[in-house]
Each structure stands twice: as C-alpha cells, then as structure tokens.
Amino acid sequence: MALEQCLEFLKQANYLNVIIEADSELVINSAKRISHGTGSEKVSKHWRLISVLHKIQGHLQGLRMVRFKHVHRKANKLVNILAKQGVSCKESRILMELLALPQGKLKELCHNQAEEDKEVYRNKTKEAKSQ
Secondary structure, eight states: OHHHHHHHHHHHTTOOEEEEEESOHHHHHHHHHHHTTOOHHHHTTSGGGHHHHHHHHHHHHTOSEEEEEEOOGGGOHHHHHHHHHHHHOSSOOHHHHHHHSOHHHHHHHHHHHHHHHHHHHHHHHHHHHHO
16 A cells, blocks of 8 residues: 555656665565566455555556665665654645655655665675674
C-alpha cells in the first residue's frame, strides 16, 4: 500500500523518471515483477492485494522510467521518520503534507537524505577497512 501511495504521489506531482528505494526486499522484488508484467500471477494468489496490484500497475504506466532499488534500513532514515509519523497519526495526513510542499523543498529533503546515506556508507567503509 505504501508503494501504491508513493506512485500516486509521484504521478500527481508530475514526476516521470524516478528511482524508488525501499528497505523491504519483498516489496522491491514484487514491484520489479509488476513493472515487467510478470508479477500478477504471484500476487493474484493473495486476493486482498489484487486491487492494490491493479493500482500499482496503473500508476507505473504513467511513468517514463522507474527503477526499484533495495537499501538497508539504516540508510533509509527519511522513510523511517515518515513511517513512524504515519503510525502515530490518527489520520494519515503525511501524503497530503508532502503534496503541499513546494517541489524545491521536496527535492531538498531527498538531497539531504542522499547526503546522509553517503555519509553512512563512508563510515561503514572506514570501519570495515580499519578492522
């Protein structure tokens, strides 16, 4: 459902070339199968997911380029913050708040997240080399 809402947001914000990162290999692998048109037979076994699958397929059709990438949870701080806010909210206003952000601010948040991810990677590389 989070992937479906993400794709809906991207479509509404008119982003056409995207890289979607998630810390769930199951979601990423499923999304890759769906984007290549090979996921429906596996997901269709789970009847509760059929409507979500159809929505995801519809949103993917509106994108020019989409790439799915698995990342480790520690490198996914922004998403974890948003997820924690979503769980603690009685109403899910996060998507609406993100849509209300100017595109420049959203890009800034994404850039800051990317810089934090690079720093985490550099520190882990240094730790590995020192051991």
